[in-house]
Amino acid sequence: DASYSMRQETSSGSTRMDDLNMGVEELEKSLKNDDVALSRVQLAIVSVGGMSEDADIMMDWTDVVNFSSFPIKPGGWTPLGKGLNIALDLVEEGKNELKAAGISYTRPWIIVISDGEPTDEAEWNKAIISCQKAEEDKKVEIFSIGVEDADMDKLGQISIKPALKLKGVNFKELFIWLSSSLSAASRSRPGEKVELPSTDPWRDVGI
Numbered sequence: 001d002a003s004y005s006m007r008q009e010t011s012s013g014s015t016r017m018d019d020l021n022m023g024v025e026e027l028e029k030s031l032k033n034d035d036v037a038l039s040r041v042q043l044a045i046v047s048v049g050g051m052s053e054d055a056d057i058m059m060d061w062t063d064v065v066n067f068s069s070f071p072i073k074p075g076g077w078t079p080l081g082k083g084l085n086i087a088l089d090l091v092e093e094g095k096n097e098l099k100a101a102g103i104s105y106t107r108p109w110i111i112v113i114s115d116g117e118p119t120d121e122a123e124w125n126k127a128i129i130s131c132q133k134a135e136e137d138k139k140v141e142i143f144s145i146g147v148e149d150a151d152m153d154k155l156g157q158i159s160i161k162p163a164l165k166l167k168g169v170n171f172k173e174l175f176i177w178l179s180s181s182l183s184a185a186s187r188s189r190p191g192e193k194v195e196l197p198s199t200d201p202w203r204d205v206g207i
Contacts, residue, residue, distance in 0.1 A: 001114035003049030003078040006147075008115075016147050017074045020113065023171035028069040030179030037179070038064050040186035044090055048083035048114070049076040055083035061094050078117055081124030084110075084131055084158065091140050104190050110142045111178065112158055116151035128157045135160045145174065164199060 006017040031037045045059040053076030091108045098105050110131075118124040134140045144155040144163035155163035166174060180197045 001049065001078060001080065001112075001147075002047040002072050002074050002076075003115075003117075003119075004075050005078065005115050005117060006049070006074040008149075010148050015074075016115070017072065019171040020147075021069075021071050023175035024069045024072075026172050027175040027179050028064075028067055030176055031064045031067070031182065034179070034183045037183040037186050041182050042094065043067055044094070046083050046087045046090065047072060048080050049074065049078055051075055053077060055079045055086055057086060057090065061090070061097075077119040078114070079120040079123065080112075080114060080116075080118035081120045081122075081127035084112070084127040085123070087112075088127075088130055088134055088140070091134075106185050106188055106190055107138065108140050109182075109185075110140055112142065112144045112155070113147065114145075114150065114155060115147050116154035116163075118154065131158050132160050 002017070006020070007015050009015055010019060012019070031041060041064045042061045043059070043064065044057065044061045046055065047058040048055045050056070050058070051073055058072070087110050091110065094108065095105065131142055135142055142159040142161070144158045144161075146152050146155045146163055146165045148166060150165065152163050152165055177197055177199060184196060
């Protein structure tokens with residue numbers, strides 16, 4: 001979520017977007033310090049809002065070894081439904097490319113970080129149905145994460161799993177967890193169950 005509302009100050013005095021950008025930098029650093037993740041993990045970024053004031057692919061699939069974090073600037077509305085549909089399409093395109101190249105893969109993840117206030121209601125209603133169906137069909141794993149003061153009821157509609165809420169502004173802890181989890185997944189075989197690290201350091205365990 002790169003919408004204007006991400007400029008809101010948090011309890012730490014920084015903005016939501018400042019903290020998110022710092023978290024993405026931490027993700028890059030952590031993944032590049034992991035030899036297995038470095039060779040096996042790919043990332044893509046879909047922005048919702050931002051300078052284009054629309055939902056767009058900000059970064060197409062990129063190997064971690066070639067990933068360089070960059071500042072995301074907030075602005076515009078929150079076409080979150082459109083962003084989710086773009087992410088679903090991006091995942092399928094990525095899987096098809098790997099299949100065509102004869103490369104096996106584990107189930108892709110979509111990480112949604114937002115304040116949970118979509119401004120494209122009609123598109124949103126279609127997108128949440130598509131997201132839940134994709135998860136039920138085991139095409140993708142979706143994690144919905146709410147920033148400070150997020151609408152958790154809205155975010156809870158995206159996935160068949162409950163949405164998780166950041167405890168304060170623990171973006172750094174969130175992205176360290178994400179890096180560790182991606183590393184664990186990259187070491188697994190397709191179809192194998194993966195034990196993920198605890199989310200307790202960054203989430204509100206009361207949610």
